[in-house]
Amino acid sequence: MAKEKKLVESITSMNEDFAQWYTDVVKKAELVEYSSVKGCMIIRPYGYAIWENIQKELDRRFKETGVENVYMPMFIPESLLQKEKDHVEGFAPEVAWVTHGGLEPLQERMCVRPTSETLFCDFYSNIIHSYRDLPKLYNQWCSVCRWEKTTRPFLRTTEFLWQEGHTAHATQEEAEARTEQMLNVYADFCEQELAIPMIKGRKTDKEKFAGAESTYTIEALMHDGKALQSGTSHNFGDGFARAFDIQYTDKDNQLQYVHQTSWGLSTRIMGAIIMVHGDDSGLVLPPRIAPTQVMIIPIAQHKEGVLEKAEEIRGKLGAFRVKVDDSDKSPGWKFSEQEMRGIPMRVEIGPKDIEANQAVLVRRDTREKIVVSLDEIAEKTGELLETIQKDMYTRAKAHRDSHTSTAVTYEEFKQAIAEKPGFVKAMWCGDRACEDKIKEDTTATSRCMPFEQEHLADTCVCCGKPAKAMVYWGKAY
Amino acid sequence: MAKEKKLVESITSMNEDFAQWYTDVVKKAELVEYSSVKGCMIIRPYGYAIWENIQKELDRRFKETGVENVYMPMFIPESLLQKEKDHVEGFAPEVAWVTHGGLEPLQERMCVRPTSETLFCDFYSNIIHSYRDLPKLYNQWCSVCRWEKTTRPFLRTTEFLWQEGHTAHATQEEAEARTEQMLNVYADFCEQELAIPMIKGRKTDKEKFAGAESTYTIEALMHDGKALQSGTSHNFGDGFARAFDIQYTDKDNQLQYVHQTSWGLSTRIMGAIIMVHGDDSGLVLPPRIAPTQVMIIPIAQHKEGVLEKAEEIRGKLGAFRVKVDDSDKSPGWKFSEQEMRGIPMRVEIGPKDIEANQAVLVRRDTREKIVVSLDEIAEKTGELLETIQKDMYTRAKAHRDSHTSTAVTYEEFKQAIAEKPGFVKAMWCGDRACEDKIKEDTTATSRCMPFEQEHLADTCVCCGKPAKAMVYWGKAY
Numbered sequence: 001m002a003k004e005k006k007l008v009e010s011i012t013s014m015n016e017d018f019a020q021w022y023t024d025v026v027k028k029a030e031l032v033e034y035s036s037v038k039g040c041m042i043i044r045p046y047g048y049a050i051w052e053n054i055q056k057e058l059d060r061r062f063k064e065t066g067v068e069n070v071y072m073p074m075f076i077p078e079s080l081l082q083k084e085k086d087h088v089e090g091f092a093p094e095v096a097w098v099t100h101g102g103l104e105p106l107q108e109r110m111c112v113r114p115t116s117e118t119l120f121c122d123f124y125s126n127i128i129h130s131y132r133d134l135p136k137l138y139n140q141w142c143s144v145c146r147w148e149k150t151t152r153p154f155l156r157t158t159e160f161l162w163q164e165g166h167t168a169h170a171t172q173e174e175a176e177a178r179t180e181q182m183l184n185v186y187a188d189f190c191e192q193e194l195a196i197p198m199i200k201g202r203k204t205d206k207e208k209f210a211g212a213e214s215t216y217t218i219e220a221l222m223h224d225g226k227a228l229q230s231g232t233s234h235n236f237g238d239g240f241a242r243a244f245d246i247q248y249t250d251k252d253n254q255l256q257y258v259h260q261t262s263w264g265l266s267t268r269i270m271g272a273i274i275m276v277h278g279d280d281s282g283l284v285l286p287p288r289i290a291p292t293q294v295m296i297i298p299i300a301q302h303k304e305g306v307l308e309k310a311e312e313i314r315g316k317l318g319a320f321r322v323k324v325d326d327s328d329k330s331p332g333w334k335f336s337e338q339e340m341r342g343i344p345m346r347v348e349i350g351p352k353d354i355e356a357n358q359a360v361l362v363r364r365d366t367r368e369k370i371v372v373s374l375d376e377i378a379e380k381t382g383e384l385l386e387t388i389q390k391d392m393y394t395r396a397k398a399h400r401d402s403h404t405s406t407a408v409t410y411e412e413f414k415q416a417i418a419e420k421p422g423f424v425k426a427m428w429c430g431d432r433a434c435e436d437k438i439k440e441d442t443t444a445t446s447r448c449m450p451f452e453q454e455h456l457a458d459t460c461v462c463c464g465k466p467a468k469a470m471v472y473w474g475k476a477y
Numbered sequence: 478m479a480k481e482k483k484l485v486e487s488i489t490s491m492n493e494d495f496a497q498w499y500t501d502v503v504k505k506a507e508l509v510e511y512s513s514v515k516g517c518m519i520i521r522p523y524g525y526a527i528w529e530n531i532q533k534e535l536d537r538r539f540k541e542t543g544v545e546n547v548y549m550p551m552f553i554p555e556s557l558l559q560k561e562k563d564h565v566e567g568f569a570p571e572v573a574w575v576t577h578g579g580l581e582p583l584q585e586r587m588c589v590r591p592t593s594e595t596l597f598c599d600f601y602s603n604i605i606h607s608y609r610d611l612p613k614l615y616n617q618w619c620s621v622c623r624w625e626k627t628t629r630p631f632l633r634t635t636e637f638l639w640q641e642g643h644t645a646h647a648t649q650e651e652a653e654a655r656t657e658q659m660l661n662v663y664a665d666f667c668e669q670e671l672a673i674p675m676i677k678g679r680k681t682d683k684e685k686f687a688g689a690e691s692t693y694t695i696e697a698l699m700h701d702g703k704a705l706q707s708g709t710s711h712n713f714g715d716g717f718a719r720a721f722d723i724q725y726t727d728k729d730n731q732l733q734y735v736h737q738t739s740w741g742l743s744t745r746i747m748g749a750i751i752m753v754h755g756d757d758s759g760l761v762l763p764p765r766i767a768p769t770q771v772m773i774i775p776i777a778q779h780k781e782g783v784l785e786k787a788e789e790i791r792g793k794l795g796a797f798r799v800k801v802d803d804s805d806k807s808p809g810w811k812f813s814e815q816e817m818r819g820i821p822m823r824v825e826i827g828p829k830d831i832e833a834n835q836a837v838l839v840r841r842d843t844r845e846k847i848v849v850s851l852d853e854i855a856e857k858t859g860e861l862l863e864t865i866q867k868d869m870y871t872r873a874k875a876h877r878d879s880h881t882s883t884a885v886t887y888e889e890f891k892q893a894i895a896e897k898p899g900f901v902k903a904m905w906c907g908d909r910a911c912e913d914k915i916k917e918d919t920t921a922t923s924r925c926m927p928f929e930q931e932h933l934a935d936t937c938v939c940c941g942k943p944a945k946a947m948v949y950w951g952k953a954y
Contacts (some may be wrong), residue, residue, distance in 0.1 A: 036557060036599055037587065040550035045615070048546050069525050073517035074551075074589075074620055074636055075573075080513060093579050096552075098589065100574040101635075102624040110514065112551075112575065112589070122513055138522065143551055143619070147579040158578075159551055 011340070013280050018224040023153075025274055029283045029341050032153045039151045039158030043267070046341065049291035051161065051267060055141060057193055057289075058163065058265065061185050067137045067165060072119045074142070075110040080118045084243040087117060090210020094146045096158075112145040117211065117236075117262055120166040121244035128258060130249050131170055135178075139165040154271035155228075155477050162266035168246065168258040172237060175259035179235040182263040183216040186231035194269070195286040195392040196220050196276050197400055198230065199423070199472055201448030206432050209262075213237040219447045219472065221400040222275035225421020227447050227474040230272050233263035271477065276396050277365075283342025284365050286392055287385040294322040294381060295338045299331050299350030309354050313347060316378050320385065339364060344388050345381065365392055404472075408457045413473075417442040423474045427467035429460035438462055438473065447472040488817070490757050495701040500630075502751055506760045506818050509630045516628040516635030520744070523818065526768035528638065528744060532618060534670055534766075535640065535742065538662050544614045544642060549596045551619070552587040557595045561720040564594060567687020571623045573635075589622040594688065594713075594739055597643035598721035605735060607726050608647055612655075616642040631748035632705075632954050639743035645723065645735040649714060652736035656712040659740040660693045663708035671746070672763040672869040673697050673753050674877055675707065676900070676949055678925030683909050686739075690714035696924045696949065698877040699752035702898020704924050704951040707749055710740035748954065753873050754842075760819025761842050763869050764862040771799040771858060772815045776808050776827030786831050790824060793855045797862065816841060821865050822858065842869055881949075885934045890950075894919040900951045904944035906937035915939055915950065924949040 010028060012020040026032050031047030043051065059069070075098060082088045095111035113119065124136060141163045151157045165182060169175040187198045198218040208215035212234035220230050241247070241257040250256050277284040287293050294317055298310040310324045325334045331348075338346050348360040359377055361370045365388055372380040403422025407413035416424045428434060428446070435446050449469040460467050488505060489497040503509050508524030520528065536546070552575060559565045572588035590596065601613060618640045628634045642659060646652040664675045675695040685692035689711035697707050718724070718734040727733050754761040764770050771794055775787040787801045802811045808825075815823050825837040836854055838847045842865055849857040880899025884890035893901045905911060905923070912923050926946040937944050 033600060033603065035550050035596070037550040037552050037554060037596075040552060042550065042596075042600055043548040045545035045547055048548055051548075052546065068522035069529065070522055071520040071525055071528075071620075071638060073512050073514040073519065074622070075514050075517060077514060095579065096575045097577040098573045099576045102571050102573075119512070119514075119519075123510060123519055126510065143548075145551070161548060 011280060011282055014223065014278075021278075021280070022271075022275060025278055025282050025340075026153045031270070031274075031283075034153075039148050041151075041153050041157050043161075046291065047270065050270060050273070050285070050289060053289045053291065054193075054269065055163075058185075058189055059141075061189055062139055062163075062165065065137070065181060065185065067139045070138045070140055071142070072113075072116050072123065072140055074113055076113055076116075076118055077108050077110050079108060080122060081111060083118060083121075084211050084240055087211035087240075091115065091146075094148070096145050096147055113142075114144055114146045115262075115264070116140070116142075116144075116164055117166065117240060118244075120262075121240050121246060121260075124168050124258065124260075125244050125246045128168060128246055128248050131251055134168060134170045134248060134258065135174065136168040137165075137178075138167065139163055152271075154267055154274070160267050162264050164262060164264045167261045168241075169260070170248070170250070170256070170258065172259045175235055175237070175261050179214070179216060179233045179261045179263070182261070183218065183231070183233040186233070186263070186265055187218050190218060190220070190230060190269070190272075191393065193286065193288045194273055194276075195288075195389055195396060196230070196272055197393065197397040199448060199450050201450035201472065203232075203448055204428075204432075204435060204446045204471070206435050207446060209234045211236060211239060213239060217448050219474075220272050220276060221403055221423060221474075222272070222477070223278070223399070224275070225403050225475075227423065227472075227476040228268070228272050228275070229447070229476065230269055231263070231265040234261060236260040236262065277392055278342070281336070282340030284392070285342035285344060287344040287389045290342065290344050291321065292323050292341075292343050293320045293385055294345050294347060295334075295343045296322065296324045296347045296349065297331055297334045297338065298324070298326065299348055299353075301326060303351050305354060306349065306351060310349055313349060313359060313374070313377060316374075317347075317381055319378065320381060335362075345384060347377070347381075363388055365395075406456055407461055410461055413438075413461050414442055417444045417473070417475070421475075423447065423472045425454065425456060425470055425472055426461035427457045427459060428469055428471045429463055429465040430468040431460075431463065431465070434460055434462035442475075444473045444475050447474050447476065488757060488759055491700060491755075498755075498757070499748075499752060502755055502759050502817075503630045508747070508751075508760075511630075514635075516625050518628075518630050518634050520638075523768065524747065527747060527750070527762070527766060530766045530768065531670075531746065532640075535662075535666055536618075538666060539616055539640075539642065542614070542658060542662065544616045547615045547617055548619070549590075549593050549600065549617055551590055553590055553593075553595055554585050554587050556585060557599060558588060560595060560598075561688050561717055564688035564717075568592065568623075571625070573622050573624055590619075591621055591623045592739075592741070593617070593619075593621075593641055594643065594717060595721075597739075598717050598723060598737075601643075601645050601735065601737075602721050602723045605645060605723055605725050608728055611645060611647045611725060611735065612651065613645040614642075614655075615644070616640055629748075631744055631751070637744050639741050641739060641741045644738045645718075646737070647725070647727070647733070647735065649736045652712055652714070652738050656691070656693060656710045656738045656740070659738070660695065660708070660710040663710070663740070663742055664695050667695060667697070667707060667746070667749075668870065670763065670765045671750055671753075672765075672866055672873060673707070673749055674870065674874040676925060676927050678927035678949065680709075680925055681905075681909075681912060681923045681948070683912050684923060686711045688713060688716060690716060694925050696951075697749050697753060698880055698899060698951075699749070699954070700755070700876070701752070702880050702952075704900065704949075704953040705745070705749050705752070706924070706953065707746055708740070708742040711738060713737040713739070754869055755819070758813070759817035761869070762819035762821060764821040764866045767819065767821050768798065769800050769818075769820050770797045770862060771822050771824060772811075772820045773799065773801045773824045773826065774808055774811045774815065775801070775803065776825055776830075778803060780828050782831060783826065783828060787826055790826060790836060790851070790854060793851075794824075794858055796855065797858060812839075822861060824854070824858075840865055842872075883933055884938055887938055890915075890938050891919055894921045894950070894952070898952075900924065900949045902931065902933060902947055902949055903938035904934045904936060905946055905948045906940055906942040907945035908937075908940065908942070911937055911939035921950045921952050924951050924953065 238257040
């Protein structure tokens with residue numbers, strides 16, 4: 001029993017030290033391991049299995065909208081990176097430079113891609129000639145590299161995994177529609193699969209992507225009240241097309257510039273899953289994305305028939321991702337491990353249960369125990385997993401709503417940021433000066449101008465000038 | 478018709494110039510596009526869709542043997558790369574070096590991974606402590622970088638995609654069994670899915686992997702008689718474990734070094750698919766791996782009911798990967814395009830066919846036309862795709878066998894290499910000097926010592942000393 005207790009105790013309490021809790025969970029649930037490569041993490045099998053489930057489902061949703069996958073080079077020659085002025089200013093300070101190939105110095109140094117707009121533009125300028133070649137709806141799954149001074153697993157690492165979609169369209173309207181469509185794909189995916197409610201909105205000019213005309217974002221609220229930007233979708237207009245000379249001949253035989261978008265979601269989303277749903281016992285995974293949905297744990301497994309019954313139940317639950325823990329550890333230890341790894345549900349089955357033709361289902365999220373007949377265990381498991389998925393979303397949404405406040409005056413605003421962890425909704429004049437002042441005074445940043453606007457007041461919460469938009473503000477990862 | 482003819486003519490004939498034929502096919506079938514990054518290729522949607530099918534099936538086969546996926550950093554600090562002497566000697570001359578991160582020079586330069594043995598060893602030394610932690614059966618799908626002077630799409634590029642499996646075991650026997658198991662996974666995959674027969678064997682010391690105790694290989698024969706190394710599996714013994722201090726406590730509480738393996742298959746295999754099965758009209762894809770298995774091409778599609786019937790047939794063929802080409806191009810152009818892209822089968826459906834309640838199935842590999850009733854088109858399509866898959870393998874094997882000769886004297890050997898493109902089987906004394914001499918005299922290299930040994934003579938084909946093994950020799954990509 002001492003060992004079992006220690007296992008649970010080894011996670012720091014969230015309320016005591018949220019950052020340490022996070023580090024404990026990613027390490028002890030074996031999601032990642034630190035590497036001897038500065039700022040880079042190793043994604044271990046359990047962490048990678050979650051990412052594979054995310055990839056599979058997101059990729060399916062992309063392809064449903066006509067997107068095709070490609071693979072682009074991992075290097076960008078310096079001259080190519082420099083073609084779009086805002087873009088290079090945004091990324092040059094944080095890239096890794098390759099200067100030698102084999103034993104010889106390169107004539108031109110190349111960076112390891114921090115993102116691939118410039119490569120896609122170069123590619124598109126070669127393959128787009130006529131309106132018949134449009135639209136191009138390409139995506140790639142790859143790793144990218146941005147040099148970071150301080151790093152945290154999933155949230156901020158020098159190298160991370162993501163997908164980056166890059167599209168080219170005949171008209172600005174089509175590009176705008178695609179930008180919004182992909183933001184909706186992200187939001188739907190996060191809400192339906194990850195059980196994380198999202199605020200959808202537009203970034204201010206200060207916070208938008210380097211080179212974009214407009215950036216849309218989905219923002220989630222973590223358990224500690226900090227925001228996490230979870231996916232972005234950018235409309236580039238024809239800015240990159242002009243810099244890279246991507247032109248097509250339209251139906252009237254006139255040369256036109258294409259209009260482009262890009263959109264990305266990364267392993268950062270794993271941080272959101274952990275910080276939205278986790279608790280003091282560890283990870284809590286939404287059933288739809290969990291590598292293992294059900295862990296069957298035999299009680300007194302040395303007794304005759306117990307392991308056989310556990311296997312029989314596994315057979316009955318063949319429609320789910322299910323495992324039997326028949327290791328030589330104690331049931332208590334197995335419960336702790338199943339909880340730490342966030343497996344949504346366990347089935348406890350022992351001699352007394354077998355006698356009564358029943359088993360005990362235990363929810364990871366609420367710890368509620370439900371006794372079910374073995375005759376209907378498959379049906380009940382299916383129902384319970386759906387209930388867990390739904391309840392996790394509802395709880396996350398309730399947490400977000402109860403951690404969202406409204407401020408009309410600057411005093412209210414500062415007090416809300418200081419005292420109530422969460423989003424603060426407030427009006428904004430549209431000037432960057434107010435964003436800068438708010439950040440300096442409170443460390444909060446504008447998260448987005450939500451699509452669902454509310455009229456809270458006539459004037460900017462900071463300067464008192466006429467307001468242009470309601471903004472979600474918050475401290476962010 | 479002029480345009481249609483040109484489409485076909487735009488591929489150089491294989492017999493005229495095989496290298497140009499290859500380049501034409503990869504370009505015109507839109508598998509790759511050259512990039513402005515030296516030595517790197519862009520894998521276009523059609524090429525990437527083939528790679529995705531390869532990944533999906535190979536990944537399934539790996540997981541069936543207990544393998545789990547992980548993701549490791551893309552960078553290797555120089556000191557880590559240098560830990561195993563043979564390994565660094567093999568790879569240091571061909572890696573890309575990162576010397577600057579952001580605006581500052583790095584304290585220690587890092588290479589972009591050419592392969593990840595050193596990273597996995599570093600990882601394993603942290604997570605393996607006890608015999609309970611073994612075996613570790615990890616794999617990753619990623620890109621790697623090896624600086625190449627001359628490059629060709631898929632066959633030799635500075636960056637390429639692959640999977641690399643890395644395992645750690647308690648005993649040498651277990652490591653050896655895993656090395657052979659994974660070679661068999663590769664061979665079975667290539668034969669069953671890609672319809673490419675493989676020679677399985679062991680590399681000579683000269684040709685083995687840098688740092689390996691033994692390297693096993695699968696070797697395929699291309700249409701031009703040159704060999705292509707298609708996948709390798711290495712047994713490292715405890716060499717890396719000693720260099721990286723990867724020890725575990727065994728059941729008797731004694732410290733032991735682990736025994737390791739690694740195994741890899743890359744986008745190079747796409748080159749094999751092209752060069753084993755392709756013909757003068759372009760690509761010929763094995764049905765099991767083809768992104769589109771059946772292309773339905775309507776004839777006189779402007780006539781009433783034709784497009785509707787094409788769609789109806791698509792519905793009937795729902796069990797296959799099927800498309801309708803309803804573009805405004807002519808049927809002849811569509812046939813050419815379907816052939817160039819190697820789509821295994823097409824269905825021609827026109828007004829007369831509809832009247833007779835039939836359709837014409839045309840095999841890509843033999844061009845044979847088969848008239849079938851629409852009532853049994855699904856059944857016939859399934860049978861035909863299986864027949865095509867089987868026949869493609871049989872033809873490839875017949876080609877290989879008819880391009881494999883035997884040499885007992887050195888004169889016979891030199892003549893065979895010079896005059897009969899293909900493998901030459903000959904005895905070898907085991908000395909590197911003979912391999913070097915053979916390479917100098919003929920440019921042929923030892924491909925492998927096949928598992929299926931034959932006794933062709935008592936003496937080495939080159940020096941006349943007693944022979945130790947029969948070797949497959951050949952010119953290689």
